[in-house]
Amino acid sequence: MEIVDILIIGAGPIGLNCALEAEKKKLTYVIIEKGTIVNSLYNYPLYMKFFSTADKLEIAEIPFISAAPKPGRQEALEYYQGIARQKNLNIRLYEKVIKVSKNEEIFHVKTSKFQYCAKNVIIATGFYDIPNLMNIPGEQLSKVKHYYTEPYPYARQKIVVVGSSNSSVDAALETYRKGADVTMIIRGPVISDNVKYWVKPDIENRIAEGSVKAFFNAELTEIKESSVIFKDAAGTLNEIKNDFVLAMTGYLPDFDFLKNSGIELKGECLNPTYSPETMETNIPDLYLAGVVCGGKDTNLWFIENSRIHAEMIVNNILSKQSF
Template sequence: MEVLDILIVGAGPIGLNCALEAKKNNLTYVIVEKGTIVNSLYNYPLYMRFFSTAEKLEIDNTPFISTAPKPGRQDALEYYQGIARQKDLNIHLYEKVLKISKNNDLFDIETTKSTYQARNVIISTGFYDIPNTMNIPGEHLPKVKHYYTEPYPYARQKIVVVGSSNSAVDAALETYRKGAQVTMIIRHSEISKNVKYWVKPDIENRIAERSITAHFNSELIEIKEHTVVFRDEHHQIHEIENDFVLAMTGYLPDFDFLRNSGIDLQGDCLNPVYNSETMETNVKNLYLAGVVCGGKDTHLWFIENSRMHADLIVKNILLQQ
């Protein structure tokens, strides 16, 4: 069996950047990805736009051309998948990594399709695959959606949107504009300060004019077949008619996968242990890159501020050769 210099888990933007750095430095590598190239971006809402401008999303000094000031989902898919094609990156798609084991100086990597050996492993898996559940009765009913793609299925339906982040606000505004009756259930006292600055006035104005109903300091406590039950800020219980629940409660990294790989997790946010100068974890030659570094604090790392992880990791690998 060939022993790779690097096996990269995840073909997101940062995983691709790690592969590009490995290739430039003549290191043997493979990316193993459980879905398609930039799978998380593929599963974003169809009309999503980034906070960042195009140049802040660039990797490998390859220009990201976008006609809009803020690139959208399709722009990003074209850009990152285009780089993978142009650079002929070694990517194995629709293959999930099941287990990473350290055996002396080598890693044994087991996937759904094969086994590999590598001297170094980079985990760059993001956080979009595991919904942050509410753990309430009825959450697993078919009408409950933890992922939102487009508004058309919800036309003329009674929608409850849980949360006040970007995904929740986008879902509320888009479904409202396609004729849905929208109610937002929000744990906090206001719309999140992290909401895109050009969208925040829109949702606040729709709430103020009562086009969208918002219950602040409130909590959804049960989901039924045709209704939902929530507790308001006065601790009173209400039951309202409902067709769909869009639970935009955020997403989490696969902490079990990190633990099973030997990575220590610390604190309430389950922050993975790693050296910020090299991105190496407590397991020698096992590295983290991208959003996964933040644990539950998924707002800590973005494409634009974690692009440099690839360079830090590959430099450290070269120093140890």
């Protein structure tokens, strides 16, 4: 069986960047991806705009041309998938990695379709696969959505949006403008400061004028077929009619996969152990790249500030080679 220099788990922007860096340094590699190329971006809301400008989303010094100041989901898909196509990157799609184990100096990676051998493994799986559940009665109902794509299904419906992040605010504004009756349930006292600066005044003004209802310092406690129950700032339980719940409560890395791969997780945020200089974990020759490095702190890393991981990892791999 062929032994590649690097096996990369995840074909997101950072996984692609790792492959391009490996190719640049004449190392053999393969990318394993359980979905399509940049699968997480594919599952973003259809009309999502990035916070970063196009130049901050570039990888491998390949220009990202965008007519708009902030590129959107479709432009990003065209850019990253276009790179994979033009560079003919070695990617295995719709193939889930099941187990990573190391026998002496070689990793054995079992997937849903095959088994691979590699000298080094990079985990670049992001965090968009597992919803951060509320763990309340009724969360399993079909009316509850942890992923939001577009507003049209919610026209003339009574919508509860949970949270005040970028995804929550986008969902609230878009569904309101398509005729939904929108109520936001927000744990904190205000709209998050992390919300895109050109969107934050919009949602605050809609709340102030009453177009979008919002309950701050509040918490959803139960979801029923035709209503929801929430606790307000005074601790009083309230029940309102409801057709859909958009639970924009965030997402988490696959911690079980990280632990089963031998990576140590630390603290309440389950931060994976790795060297900030090399991105190497407590398992020699097993590396992390991108958002997965942050554990539950999913706001720590994003495309713009984790593009450097690819070069750091490949340089470290090369430094350990004996000639």
